[in-house]
Amino acid sequence: MQSEEWKFTAKDIAEKPDLFMSGHRACAGCAPAAVMRLILKATRGPTIVTMATGCMEVVSTIYPYTSWAVPWLHTAFENAAANASGIEAAIKVLRKKGRIKDEHVDVIAIAGDGGTYDIGIQALSGAVERGHDFLFVLYDNEAYMNTGIQRSGGTPLGASTTTSPAGEVIPGKLEPKKPIADIMVAHEIPYVATASPYYWRDLIIKVRKGLEVEGPAFLHVFAPCPRGWRSDPSKSIELSRLAVETCVFPLWECINGEYQLSAPSKVIAMAPQKKKPVKEYLAVQGRFRHLFTPKYEKLIDEIQRITDMRWQKLLKKCGIA
Amino acid sequence: MKSVEQKVLALNGDEAVAYAVKQCDVDVVAAYPITPQTIIVERFSEYVANGEVETAFVCTESEHSALTACLAASLTGARAFTASASAGLALMHEMLFVTSGCRAPVVMAIANRALSAPINIHGDQSDTMAQRDSGWIQIYAENAQEVYDSVIQAFRIAEHPEVLLPAMVCLDGFQLSHSVENVNVLPDDVVKKFVGVRQFPKVLTHEGKLAPLRLDPHNPMTLGPLAFPNYYFEFKRQQEEAMKKALEVIRQVHNEYAEISGRSYGDGLLDPYHLEDAEIATVCLGSTAGTVKAVVDELRSEGVKAGLLRIRAFRPLPVEGIRKALENVKAVAVMDRSMSFGGHGGAVFHEVRHALYDSDKRPFIVNYIYGLGGRDTSPMQVRAIYKDLQEIVQKGHVETPIKYVGLRE
Ligand SMILES: Cc1ncc(C[n+]2csc(CCOP(=O)(O)OP(=O)(O)O)c2C)c(N)n1
Ligand code: SF4
Ligand SMILES: [Mg+2]
Numbered sequence: 001m002q003s004e005e006w007k008f009t010a011k012d013i014a015e016k017p018d019l020f021m022s023g024h025r026a027c028a029g030c031a032p033a034a035v036m037r038l039i040l041k042a043t044r045g046p047t048i049v050t051m052a053t054g055c056m057e058v059v060s061t062i063y064p065y066t067s068w069a070v071p072w073l074h075t076a077f078e079n080a081a082a083n084a085s086g087i088e089a090a091i092k093v094l095r096k097k098g099r100i101k102d103e104h105v106d107v108i109a110i111a112g113d114g115g116t117y118d119i120g121i122q123a124l125s126g127a128v129e130r131g132h133d134f135l136f137v138l139y140d141n142e143a144y145m146n147t148g149i150q151r152s153g154g155t156p157l158g159a160s161t162t163t164s165p166a167g168e169v170i171p172g173k174l175e176p177k178k179p180i181a182d183i184m185v186a187h188e189i190p191y192v193a194t195a196s197p198y199y200w201r202d203l204i205i206k207v208r209k210g211l212e213v214e215g216p217a218f219l220h221v222f223a224p225c226p227r228g229w230r231s232d233p234s235k236s237i238e239l240s241r242l243a244v245e246t247c248v249f250p251l252w253e254c255i256n257g258e259y260q261l262s263a264p265s266k267v268i269a270m271a272p273q274k275k276k277p278v279k280e281y282l283a284v285q286g287r288f289r290h291l292f293t294p295k296y297e298k299l300i301d302e303i304q305r306i307t308d309m310r311w312q313k314l315l316k317k318c319g320i321a
Numbered sequence: 322m323k324s325v326e327q328k329v330l331a332l333n334g335d336e337a338v339a340y341a342v343k344q345c346d347v348d349v350v351a352a353y354p355i356t357p358q359t360i361i362v363e364r365f366s367e368y369v370a371n372g373e374v375e376t377a378f379v380c381t382e383s384e385h386s387a388l389t390a391c392l393a394a395s396l397t398g399a400r401a402f403t404a405s406a407s408a409g410l411a412l413m414h415e416m417l418f419v420t421s422g423c424r425a426p427v428v429m430a431i432a433n434r435a436l437s438a439p440i441n442i443h444g445d446q447s448d449t450m451a452q453r454d455s456g457w458i459q460i461y462a463e464n465a466q467e468v469y470d471s472v473i474q475a476f477r478i479a480e481h482p483e484v485l486l487p488a489m490v491c492l493d494g495f496q497l498s499h500s501v502e503n504v505n506v507l508p509d510d511v512v513k514k515f516v517g518v519r520q521f522p523k524v525l526t527h528e529g530k531l532a533p534l535r536l537d538p539h540n541p542m543t544l545g546p547l548a549f550p551n552y553y554f555e556f557k558r559q560q561e562e563a564m565k566k567a568l569e570v571i572r573q574v575h576n577e578y579a580e581i582s583g584r585s586y587g588d589g590l591l592d593p594y595h596l597e598d599a600e601i602a603t604v605c606l607g608s609t610a611g612t613v614k615a616v617v618d619e620l621r622s623e624g625v626k627a628g629l630l631r632i633r634a635f636r637p638l639p640v641e642g643i644r645k646a647l648e649n650v651k652a653v654a655v656m657d658r659s660m661s662f663g664g665h666g667g668a669v670f671h672e673v674r675h676a677l678y679d680s681d682k683r684p685f686i687v688n689y690i691y692g693l694g695g696r697d698t699s700p701m702q703v704r705a706i707y708k709d710l711q712e713i714v715q716k717g718h719v720e721t722p723i724k725y726v727g728l729r730e
Contacts, residue, residue: 046538050393061546066527071536074545075392075419082386086351086393086401087536089377093348094398097375099518105538123389126382 006208013041013204017069024067025059029226029233031240032056032112032139034197039108039137039221040070042207047106048087052115053077055146055225056139078119081127084109084134106211107134113154114144117180128187128216135210135217138180141225149228153178156248157306158299159287161228166290171299176306184218185254191217193253198241199264202251206262209253222249230286239284245274246281247311252318259317269320275311278304324583327505334465334497335360337504338404338430338490341472343368344512348399351379351390355409356442357494358432362404384409388416388427395425396544398535400476400519403427406494407434410448414455420487421456421560423545424534426479426519427487429457430472432498433607433658435694443695444494446606447659450668456560458488458567459636461606463592465502468492470584473512477574482522483566493608493658495695507582515581564637571634590639592631593646595621599628601710602647604673605656606632609691609698613656616703627707632669643676652685652710653677656726658692666690666723685713691726702726 019040026033036056040049050073051057057074060067075083088107094100111120116138124136143161144150151164157176160166164173184192191213195203203221210217222240226233243249244264251262261269268275279300282288291300315321332340338361342350350369352362362380369378377394381387384405391401405413410431420427431449435441449459458478462468471490479488492498507515521533524542532540548556568590575589586592594614596602603613610631620627630646632639647653655674657667664671670688677683689706691698706726713719 048397048536048538058547061543063546063548063552066543066546068543069541071538071541072543073393073396073536075389075423076415079386079389079416082381082389083393085379085381085386086349086390086395086399087397089349089351089379089390090394090397090399090401093375093377097348099398102538122382123386126386129382130379 006205016041019043019069020060021067021069023065025062026055027227027233029236031197031236032141032223032225033059034237035139035203035221035223036060036110038197038200038203039110039207042204042211043070043106044208044211045104045106046102047108048073049108049110050074050080050083050087051109052080052111052120053146054112054115055141056110056112058146077115079123080109080111080115080120081124081136084136085127085130085132088132088134108211109134109136111136111138112145113138113140113142113152117153117178125187128184128189128218131215133215135207135219137207137219137221139221139223141223141228143228145225145228154180157303158291160290161287166296171290171296172287181218181220185257188257189216189218190214190256191253194220194222194249194251196222196240196244196249196251198237198244199251202262202264206253228287230289231284235284239281242276242281246276246278246307248278248281248307250311250314252314259314261318261320269315278307325507325511325581327507327582329503330506331501332465332469332504333360333499333501334468334492335432335499336364337465337469338472338492339364339368340506341469342402343374344507344509345473345476345516346400346513346518347374347376347402349377349379349391349394349401350403351381351387351394351401352403353381353384353387353405353409355384355406357434357444357498358404358406358409358430360498361430361432384412385416388413388420391427392416392420392423392425395427396423396536398519398521398537400480401427402429404430404432406432407436407448410452411436414452417452417455417457419545422556424485424563425487426485428472428475428479429487429489431489431491432494433491434494441694444496445658445693445695446491447693449489449491450659453636453668456486457636458486458571458634459491460488460634461491461632462497463586463608463610463631465497465500466504466584467586468497469504469506470578470582473515474574474578476516478567478570480519481570482520484563484570485522486560486563486567491607496608505582505584511581515578568634568637568639586633587631588642590634591642591646592633594629594631596628596630596646596650598626600626600651601707601714602628602630602650603654603656603703603706604630604632604647604669606635606669607658609656609658612698612700613703616700616707619704620707625707625711638672638676640676643673644680647673647677647684648680648682650684652687652713654706654710655686655688657688657690660690660693685719687713687719687721688723689726690723696727698726
């Protein structure tokens with residue numbers, strides 16, 4: 001894959017003009033907003049971005065303002081991938097007819113976990129099955145934040161949200177996260193990867209790879225939301241490191257069906273003593289506060305068990321365990 | 322001008338749609354099958370498979386995505402088309418509003434079909450009537466020939482810079498979608514010239530440049546943003562203004578097309594039949610007009626001053642035209658092929674009655690709901706409607722304002 005050759009320094013990235021511009025209305029410490037900026041640092045030429053309804057759409061395009069220096073389209077919540085289908089199909093035909101001069105236009109669809117795991121999965125599955133050439137980026141802040149922190153298929157086990165509140169008899173969300181990236185791998189598309197903004201270089205390279213690949217690509221980006229996670233706004237990027245170090249959110253790529261761990265997770269695979277307990281990750285987030293009471297503390301063990309089980313499965317897929 | 326020479330093809334309504342779309346230099350067709358529209362997608366797929374069109378055919382996983390893809394393609398600069406019916410159109414409901422709100426001139430054919438439940442694949446107009454406030458132009462055709470002509474006109478109307486609204490061409494399920502008729506088709510080059518290449522109005526970008534309204538990496542533009550109460554209302558008002566403009570544009574495009582094809586449908590908005598001196602008249606949409614015309618002919622031969630007003634453009638509604646066409650009639654029967662539950666009569670009834678309110682001579686006006694779920698309406702039943710109207714005129718009052726045609730009560 002070409003990106004192996006795409007060499008860049010931190011200075012190059014800093015100097016590349018921001019295509020996701022400042023002035024948006026995201027909360028302080030919003031990792032999804034940082035992710036938007038990083039995604040656009042990886043563009044390689046003419047690019048169109050389309051987006052599902054959600055926090056990032058809402059904070060960045062309040063008429064008559066916009067944060068987007070690229071052509072950008074939002075139409076609804078469940079259909080970012082269908083937008084991408086239409087854009088990509090149009091570009092192909094218009095270029096053939098000589099009505100668009102650009103040799104190539106990259107298409108990026110961006111959606112939150114709601115717009116991907118839940119209401120958006122039908123359009124996403126259909127679009128990748130049809131083989132449209134586009135990159136779908138899921139920024140996963142693990143709940144419907146725009147509408148006030150409701151649970152989604154991406155909300156982790158035990159998290160308290162406004163529709164899975166921790167109460168006297170129910171300890172927050174009862175189900176673990178849907179393995180969305182593996183579901184995308186099962187579509188047999190050429191490129192699927194996970195990324196986390198702490199590892200910004202890895203994230204940028206993965207966006208670029210997703211753009212370079214011919215056909216559909218899917219990138220699952222971990223994106224802490226201090227508002228919804230009830231975490232310290234100054235700790236969002238640290239949390240996105242801790243999620244990787246605890247193996248709650250391992251980093252990997254699956255290129256043409258071949259899984260491989262990305263460096264930050266590979267380090268842990270090679271030196272398991274570096275793997276931190278999930279408790280460390282849970283303890284700094286208000287959404288898990290109730291787990292640190294005698295009544296519900298058993299759930300922490302369960303979260304650890306599921307995390308380990310998924311990590312082992314991943315290692316196996318990567319040919320390590 | 323003499324009309325151009327044309328081929329005659331035996332086509333059903335769906336095939337007439339597909340044939341027209343093939344000739345209109347459409348860039349993207351995204352669709353999902355549903356009876357009685359399916360033939361449109363099937364025929365068009367064949368054109369694609371045989372290399373007869375330069376069109377990207379996106380066979381989506383749902384109608385919601387089909388319309389979304391058309392909308393996005395349209396905003397990228399493509400001429401886009403889709404087709405649907407019934408449940409499919411209902412599933413598109415959300416995106417209908419988004420499409421008109423984004424001012425994307427997508428054209429869609431609807432083979433009108435009943436809505437569930439109970440599930441029923443046959444014709445009525447519940448599906449499109451339920452979408453009448455979605456900001457789409459709605460044209461209802463009487464026969465396969467008009468279906469063909471209307472699809473071609475629809476691209477010109479929708480893309481007109483003063484309109485820039487999506488348009489539906491509605492054809493009655495089975496009666497039109499599946500019945501084969503002789504259809505005169507224009508030569509390919511004539512249609513291509515008539516529809517032309519899509520033009521884009523110029524708008525101001527955030528960089529302060531004037532650029533064509535579309536997603537273009539060289540002129541970045543944010544489309545489909547969030548608008549708070551301080552701006553939203555103005556967007557909606559502009560859509561209403563565009564609808565008003567569409568009244569004139571539908572007429573113009575229809576007349577221009579009539580010169581080329583030699584075919585016209587009233588003024589393009591309303592198609593009156595023996596209305597000039599009519600004392601009693603019905604109002605209807607779509608293929609039913611064929612049956613009604615036959616009855617009007619019979620009645621006329623018997624000396625009864627009967628007439629018909631067929632509404633071709635239901636959105637925008639030619640309110641003034643309807644008033645002028647009907648105000649000298651003594652009694653009017655509006656035929657509705659859908660229900661507006663709890664609304665005291667059908668949608669067409671409401672709107673025609675509304676148009677007549679401003680007349681000094683308000684005629685008697687009654688409503689006949691008919692043909693739901695594909696139930697046949699016979700010439701005898703239409704005759705009975707005219708008979709009712711004669712009685713109303715005689716007695717000078719209305720006894721039953723809303724009646725159901727051919728229904729077990
Ligand atoms: C069809 C539809 N249903 C519901 C909504 C309301 N809604 C808007 S955004 C949103 C949640 C978005 O969640 P997610 O995709 O996770 O993005 P986030 O806001 O968390 O970034 C919901 C439920 C909508 N706009 N459209
Ligand atoms: S609620 Fe969360 S995702 Fe939304 S803007 Fe605030 S921090 Fe970002
Ligand atoms: Mg979310």
